[in-house]
Amino acid sequence: MKKTICMIPLYVWTLVFILVPLAIVIYYAFISDPHGDASFSLDGFRDFFSNPVFAEVLLRSLKIAFISTLVCILLGYPAAYFLARSKSRFKFVVIILMLLPMWINFLIRTYSWLSLLEKTGLISTLLTYMGFGPVDFTGTEFAVILVSVYDFLPFMIMPIYITLLKLDQSHLDAAADLGANPAKVFFKITLPFSVPGILSGVAMVFVPSVTTFAISQTVGNGKFPLIGDLIQEQYMVVSNWQFGGAISIVTMAVVLLLMYFINRTDSDENGGGILQ
Amino acid sequence: MKKLKGILFFSLALMMMIALLPGCGSGEKVVVYNWGDYIDPDVIDMFEEETGIEVVYEMYETNEAMYTKLKNSNNNYDVIIPSDYMIERLIKEGELEEINFKNVPNFEANIDKEYKNPAFDPENKYSVPYTWGTLGILYNTKKVKETPDSWGVFWNSKYKGRIIMMNSQRDAIGMALKYMGKSLNETDRGALDAAKNKLIEMTPLASGWYVDEVKDKMIGGEADLALVYAGDAVYCISQNKDLAYAIPKEGTNIFYDSMCIPKGAKNKENAEKFIDFMCRPDIQAKNAEYIGYSSPSTPARELMGDAGKDPTAYPDITKYDLEFFSALDDGTKEYYNKIWTEIRSSR
Known part of the structure; x- marks a missing residue:
């Protein structure tokens, strides 16, 4: 009984902020003329598939999210590994420094990159000084990926770090005693053990970077339309909620499907991924 | 079932409280x-x-x-x-x-x-x-030697990556329509499609699409040409003396x-x-x-x-051919939305 009472806030939260909004999105996606006769219609989906430019936008978003996630793993895994293995007194300082930027508002962090990347920005000015400039990094795929990685990297490091903390040193010692070299210990024990952490990290990096719109509008100079921009514009500017809802549902379906396959490849051996 | 009712009641009460919040204060x-x-x-x-x-x-x-x-x-x-x-x-x-x-x-x-x-x-x-005010071209006189007296300057590949377009439906589409000698309030679908294609053709030349950020970018010399409202031009010129404003000969919007x-x-x-x-x-x-x-x-x-x-x-x-925007009928408005979404999705 006590447990049920404790769960009420969670239920309410889920209902009010997840299920109800989701229901509203789905409702508008399938209804034409919501202020008039509000009849069932698939026009939103038809519009999406009738012009290849929209699928292109979705593919571009998936590609950028995929690259960002990959870079996050390549950068984040070693960081998490050494943090988890480290016995240094300064470990917590490093963790705090890593998390510190997360205490600053996401938009401010993203905008700050503009002053670094633009043609009259810090990096370009330095390059000019050294005789290479001026270079404008904004409005490129590179800038969008760079800032995505910057914004989402801690979400990759933390779950891997926490998983690796639970790895018992005696397992590694045992493997070494039985003659495995360090590389073999890593690939046979450490890496498989940390897969659930990586999967959580992937979910926490990939999904938000597919749907981000602030990053492409700032360092992408607004000429790098991603699926998030398209959805945002349908709701806020064009006020075509049906099309906006349809794009949201298509995007959610694609992302869920991808996450399902990523998780399934692993579920034979391990548990604990975020979607299991 | 009783539990579910309780949850529903609680969340409804919560939503009502949220709805009442803005009414507070004396x-x-x-x-x-x-x-x-x-x-x-x-x-x-x-x-x-x-x-x-x-x-x-x-x-x-x-x-x-x-x-x-x-x-x-x-x-x-x-x-x-x-x-x-x-x-x-x-x-x-x-x-x-x-x-x-x-x-x-x-x-x-x-x-x-x-x-x-x-x-x-x-x-x-x-x-x-x-x-x-009017809608016109803000340009950097140090980089753009001739006075840009035509909207065509936005399609001049000489300025690739140096052009800022306005991220605003009526203004951007209207500009393209004016360039083609059409009315700002064109309802003909063929003309609108032509304007759409014009803007898609221009997209690779643009360094970015903005509304308010255009001022910082032009003052800072991040771009050389921009579609702006005259008022923003006045502000930019006051901050950077190299900038100037021109109203093209094809005519423009007065608002x-x-x-x-x-x-x-x-x-x-x-x-x-x-x-x-x-x-x-x-x-x-x-x-x-x-x-x-x-x-x-x-x-x-x-x-x-x-x-x-x-x-x-x-x-x-x-001295200029100035035209007001007028409200569009529902069908045309939806068509504007459609082509605008296509323009902003292309690159």
């Missing part, structure tokens, strides 16, 4: 919903000090964004400042209150005759002009941004006080000098000295 107030970067903040302080009415200030980036928010709000706004064609649409849809001009004596006294009874509000019942009161506004009298205050010559002058947009009040311009005669803000309007 004292007189007026909620102003204006464009971003479109008022001298001192003017707000002065109004609060003189009248004791608290100003709640919110901002939008485009007429369309304002419209969407207004339509989905719960009579939250008391003063809005849309442009001509949007006012026409709001009047048609019955979304505006008639202003009681007895409470706005400064309108009669200070606003010039040519800005009264405009086509979008012929009997002048719903709107009081705030500023006016009024006027103060209106949305239907069902909760603080209508305070809204009228605010509108009246904004028409006072000293306030008009102070505000126009700050934001750079053109004042519709001669007494105010006289107070502004040279700034009141700046040809960027106050061009000889008889």
Whole structure:
């Protein structure tokens, strides 16, 4: 009984902020003329598939999210590994420094990159000084990926770090005693053990970077339309909620499907991924 | 089942509480919903000090964004400042209150005759002009040697990556239409498709699509050419002397941004006080000098000295082919939305 009472806030939260909004999105996606006769219609989906430019936008978003996630793993895994293995007194300082930027508002962090990347920005000015400039990094795929990685990297490091903390040193010692070299210990024990952490990290990096719109509008100079921009514009500017809802549902379906396959490849051996 | 009922009841109660929150607070107030970067903040302080009415200030980036928010709000706004064609649409849809001009004596006294009874509000019942201006080209004279007297300059590959386009539906599409010798209010689908293709063709040349950020970019020399409102040009030129403004020979848009009161506004009298205050010559002058947009009040311009005669803000309007935007019928509006989404999805 006590447990049920404790769960009420969670239920309410889920209902009010997840299920109800989701229901509203789905409702508008399938209804034409919501202020008039509000009849069932698939026009939103038809519009999406009738012009290849929209699928292109979705593919571009998936590609950028995929690259960002990959870079996050390549950068984040070693960081998490050494943090988890480290016995240094300064470990917590490093963790705090890593998390510190997360205490600053996401938009401010993203905008700050503009002053670094633009043609009259810090990096370009330095390059000019050294005789290479001026270079404008904004409005490129590179800038969008760079800032995505910057914004989402801690979400990759933390779950891997926490998983690796639970790895018992005696397992590694045992493997070494039985003659495995360090590389073999890593690939046979450490890496498989940390897969659930990586999967959580992937979910926490990939999904938000597919749907981000602030990053492409700032360092992408607004000429790098991603699926998030398209959805945002349908709701806020064009006020075509049906099309906006349809794009949201298509995007959610694609992302869920991808996450399902990523998780399934692993579920034979391990548990604990975020979607299991 | 009982549990589920409890959860439902609780969440309903919570939602009701959230809905009631904005109604809290005591004292007189007026909620102003204006464009971003479109008022001298001192003017707000002065109004609060003189009248004791608290100003709640919110901002939008485009007429369309304002419209969407207004339509989905719960009579939250008391003063809005849309442009001509949007006012026409709001009047048609019955979304505006008639202003009681007895409470706005400064309108009669200070606003010039040519800005009264405009086509979008012929009997002048719903709107009081705030500023006016033209749409044109802001360019860096150090990088663009010839005067850009045609919209065609935006399609000149010489300036690839140096052009800033305006992330605003009517302005960008209208510019392309004007370039092709069409009306800003074109409804012919063929002409609109042609304008769409023109803009898609231009997209690779653009360094970016902005509304408010264009000012920082042009002042900082991040780009050489931009589609801007004259008022923003005035501000940019005041910050960077290399910049200049041109109105192309194909003609352009002239716009009024006027103060209106949305239907069902909760603080209508305070809204009228605010509108009246904004028409006072000293306030008009102070505000126009700050934001750079053109004042519709001669007494105010006289107070502004040279700034009141700046040809960027106050061009000889008889010299150019100037056209107002007018409200589009529903079918055409949807078509604009469709091609706009396609333009903004391409690269």
